Amino acid sequence: MSISLNEEVTPIEPDAALILDHLPGLVWTTDETGTISYCNSRFGEYAGIDFGLSHPSHWARVLHPDDAVFAVQYGQNARRTKRRRVINARLRRKDGEFRWFELAGSPLADDGRICWLATERRESANDRTQEDIEGGFRRFLNSLSLSALLISPGLELEFANQAALRWYGFLPESSAQEASADREPRKLDEILLPLKAYMEGEQTPVFSYQAQHADGTLRWLEAQVVPVIEKSGELTNYCVLQNDVQDSRDAAYLLGKEMEMLDMVARGTPSASVLQKLCNVVEDLIPDLFCCFLELSLDRKFFRMGAAPRLPSEFREIFDQKSVASDKNACSFAALTKKAVEIQNLLESDYRHTSMGQFMLANRLNYCHAIPILSPYGNTAGIFAILRHQYTELKPRERQIVDRAAHIAGISIDRTRHEEALVKRETQFKRSQAQLVAAQRISSTGSFTSDVQRDENIWSEEFYRIFDLDPEVEPSIDAVRERIHPEDLELFDVEMQRGLAGEGSDFVFRIIRTDASVRFIRGLAKVTHYIGDHPVFMGTVQDITETKRAEDAIRRSEEALLKAREELAYVSRAMTISALTTSIAHEVSQPLSGILANANACVRLLALDPPDIASAADTARRTIRDTMRATEVVKRLRAMFKRQSPTMEDIDLNEIAREVIALSARDMRERSIVLESRLASGLPSVRGDRIQLQQVILNLVLNGIEAMAEIEGWPRRLLVLTSREEDMLTLSIVDAGVGIAADSAERLFEPFFTTKRNGMGIGLSVSRSIIENHGGHMWATPNDGPGTTVAFSIPRSPPLAQSV
Template identity: 25%
Template structure:
C-alpha cells in the first residue's frame, strides 16, 4: 500500500476526528465524503482550488456541472449502481479546471464505510490522470493510423500498382513511426548475386544509385551481407564495422552512421531482398523496432511475391496468346496466301509488260515509269502484308503505343477478306469518324479482332449463304472507343453468355476454347471490357471498349 493510500485509510478511519480535514488537504487528490444515499457531505481544499465550485454550490447535483457532459451519464450510472449494491466505484471522466475552463481526465474511486453490515458513509478520491490517458489515447490513435496505413499498402498490392510505388509507400509509413529513421528495401536480383533498388524515398539519390547492382556477400555492408547470410545484420557504427569497409566512404558522404538490415523471405523461405533501417548517428536497437521490422518485411514479401506472380502470369498469358495467334493464322492460310499472291501477281504482270515495251524499237518511257510505280506500290503492299503476318507470328512482349482503332480494325478486316469470300460471307464496315485515340499493343488488338471475326464466320456456317453478313463497326462511348463485331449466325443462349469467355469452353467441335478467354484477358489488360449481346434478330454482337490514350495516361 502506498503512502497516499495509507494516509487516506487513516483519514477514513478518523473521519470524525478534528484532524481529518488536515490529512485530506495534505493529499494531492480531491477527497470527498458522502452520506449512504450519495449526498455530498465534504470536499477537501483541492476540489475548490481545481473546480472553483464552493461547497454550497456543490450541494445536491451542483457538483455535476464540473464533469464533461459526455462523461456525466456514464459516471452517474456507475455511481448509482454502487449506491444500490454497496460495491466500490471506479470510473474515469473529464473534469473542468477553473484556471482555463479546459477538461482533464480524472480517475474517481469511491469506497463504502460499513458498520454492522450497513453503509454509513462513502469516502472517495479523484486523481488527475490526464497525462496518462492522453498518452494512451495518442498511442492508440497512432496505432490506428499505422494499421490504416498498412491496409492502404495492402490495397495498393491488390490493385496491382507498381512495385516501386507500393514499397515506397510502405517505407514512408515505417519512417513515420520513429524519428530520425530512414528506411529502404533492396531486392535480390534474378541471378541471386546482386542487389537491386526497391524503394528508398528518404535516402540520398547518389547513395541509392551507387548501391544498386552491388554484389551480395559475407562482407558487403548490412544489406548485402544480410541477403547472403539469410539472417539479420545489425551494424551500430558503420565507421568502425568491417562489413562496411568497401562502402564506408559512400556512407560517410551520405551522412549515414548506422544500418540494421533484415532479410525479406518468400512463403517458401527463399530470400527476396532486405529491409534496412538507417540512422545518422551510431545507434543500438532498443527493442521497439522489432514490430516495425516484422510489419515491413511481411508486407514487402507479399508485395514482391505478388509482383513476381503477376509477371509470371503475364508471361504465361503471352505464350497462350502467341499459340492462339499462330492457330488463327493456320486457319487463315488461304487468305494470307491470297493477300501476298495478289500484289506479287500484279508485280509479275507489270514486269512482263515492261519487258515487252523495252523490246520494241521506240519504248514509251512514260508508260514504263507508270508500270514501275505500280510495281513499287505492289511491292510495298506485299511487304506490308508480310510485316503484319510476321508481327502476328512473332513471340514478343506487348508494346503499347497510341493507335487509331479504325486502322487496326481495317488491317484485321483485310486479313480475313479472302476467307470471307471463300465462305460466302459479306463483310460490312461501319467505322465512326473522330474516335478517341487508344493506347494499346497493335498485335494483341488485331488478335482479338481476328478471333471475333473468325468466330463470327464460324457461327454462320449453317446460315443461308445470302444471309451471311458480318459487320465490324466502331463508335464513341463516352471517353472510350467501342468496337462491335455483329454476325447473323445461330446465336448463343443468354445462360451461355458468360460461359463462352471461360477457358476451355468451346461451342465448336475441335476448338481449344481459349480464343475468347484470351481475348477478354487482352482487353482487360488494356483497361477495357469485352462482352456479348444477343441481337434482336439472328446472331450475336461481341463488343469491347478501350479507354482513350489520354484517359489511360492520366490514370
C-alpha cells in the same frame, strides 16, 4: 376542591363521629383502593369536602403532587405490614394553599382499610429547622434533571424527585404538577439488589443496572449512592442519583461497532460480511425491527443480496440477481428514483401486489422503509430496507442509528464497487495486454517508446524477439545498432539524426540475427509528446522478411505469367493467322500474278520493232505497284508473327480495323458473308500496341465468321462498329451466328472454355487480357435476334499538355 364519601361503607356511630369531629387534627379513612370512605368535619372544612355528593374520590387528590406517590406507597406499606406509618406530606387547603402535616396511617382491619390522622406541623424551632432543611433538600432534588431517590436503611422508598417520577411513568412527561396516583405505583425493585450489595460492602457507590422505563423497555441506568447522615451521626436514608446511560451506552456500542466495521472495510472484508454485521448491530439496538441491505451491480441493472439475517430465505430469492425494474416494489422504486419509499400500511398500498409485498404479508410485516444508498457520483449503489410488523415512528436515537448504519453501508458498498471496477479494469487490461502480445507475435510487430536524445527506451516483448536480444538487456540504441546490417548502417544513422531533430521516420532496413540470418525490418516512429524540449517517440518495428520474400515470389510469378501470356498470345496469333492462310495466299498470289503478267507484257512490248516504250513504262509502273502491294502484305504478316515486347503508340482505331477487315475480306466473300462497317468519324487516337490490338480485332472477326459458317435460313451478316463515349472508344463485332446462352456470356473469357467443335478456348481469354492491359474491358452479350455481340472499350490517348 370537594370530596364526597362512599355511601356503601358502614357509617360511623354518632358518638364516635362526635369525638372525631372534635379531635385537633384531620381524620379520614380509605379502603384498599385509596378511596375515602369517611372524614371528620375538620378534614371536610379544610379540604372542602361536599357530603352531598356520592361520587367516590381518591384521597391522594388532596396531596401535593410531589408527595402523592410516596404517601400512597406508605399507606400500602402500612396495610401490607399492618404497622403504623408516619410521614410528612403537604395537603391542599380548599383555597388551594398547601400546608405541611404529619400523617399517621394505621390499619383498621384485614379488609385493607386505613385510618389517617393528619396534624399540622408546629413543633419546636429545632424540629422546624430540620423540616425546613429536609424540605429544601427535596426541593433541591426536584430541581435536578437526573433522577434522585431517597431510600431508607430498610430499603423502602421515601422520596423520588420529579425527574425520577417521569422516568418511571408516575408523572406524565408533559406535566410537573399532577401525579399519577390513580394506579398503584410500580415497585422499584430493580435498584434494591445492587443497593443491598452496596450496604453489605460488596458494591461500589457507583454502579450500573437495568430498570424498566415508562415505555416498557429495559434501559441501563448508572447510579451513585450518597448516604444521608444527620448531625447526630444517624444514617437516615440513602440518596441514589440515577442517570439514564442507555443512549450513551448505545452510542458507545455503535461507535465501537462502527470502528470495527470500518476496520473490516479497510482490510478489504467482503461487503456481504460487513453488511451482515451491520444488520446485527441495528437489530440489536432496535429489537422490533428487521433490516436488510441490497447492493446494485456495477451497471445498476441488477440487485445483489447484501444481508438479511432475520428474514426468511424467500426474501433473497426475490432480489438476488434479479432485474431492478422487473418487480415494481418499494426497493426497486427507491433504486430507480433515488428517493426513499415509506409504506406505513402495506394492506392499503398498491405495493401489496408485488412479490415483495406478498412476502411481507405472508410474514405479517406491514411496514417498509426503503432508503437508497447513493454513490459519491450520485448513482444508486444499494438499498437499506427496514421492515416492521406495524408502523412505529422512529425515535431520534433510532433515527440516528439508521442514518449511521446507512452511512457505513454506503462506505462498504462503495469500496466494494471500486474494487469490482478495479478488478474489471485490471482484467480488461491483462486481456488487452495478452491480446497485444499475441497480436504482435502474429503480425511480427514490436512496439517501443523512445527518448532518442536521452537514449531512454521501453521495448515490448516482441521487439526483443525480433532483434534476437536477451530480455535482460537494457534497452538502448546501441543494442539495436549492433544488429543492423553493415550496408544499412548509414541509413539507420541518418534516421536517428532525424529523430534527434524531432522528425518521424518510416524506413526499411536489414538486421543480422545471432544465427546469421538476415531479416528485413520496417521501422515506423512518430513524436507523441515532449518532455521539456525532448521529443518522445512511439513506434513499431515489423519483421517484413516473409512479406519481402512473398513480394519477390509474386514479382517472379507475375513476370512468368506475363511471359506465359506473351507466349499464349503468340500462339493465339499463329493460330489466328493459320486460319487466314487461304486469304493470305490469295492476297499474296494476286500481286505476284500481276507482277508476272506485267513483266511478260513489258518484255513483249520492248521486243516490238520499234519497241513500245510508253506502254512498256506503264507496265513497269504496274509491276512496281503490285510489288509494293505484296511487300505490304508480307510486312503485315511478319509483324503479327514477330515475338516482340509491346510498343505503345498513338493508334487510329478505325485504321487498324480497316486493315483487319482487308485481311479477312476474301474469307468472308467465300463464305457468303456480307460485311458492313460503321466506323465513327472523328475518333481520337488510342494509346496501345498496334499488333496486339489488331490481333484482338482479327480474333473477334474470325470468331464471328466461324459462328455463321453452318447457319441456314437467314442472311449471314457481320457488322463492325466503332463509337465514343466520353473518354472511352468502343469497337463491337456483331454476327448473325448461332449465338450464346445468357449465362455463358461471361464464361466465354475463361481459359480453355469454348463453344467450337475444335476450339482451344484461349483466343478470347488472351484478347481480354490484352484489352485489360490497355486499361479497358471486354464483354459479350447475346443479340435480340440471332447471333452475338462481342465488344471492347479502351481509353483514348491523353491529350497533350498545352504549352504556356
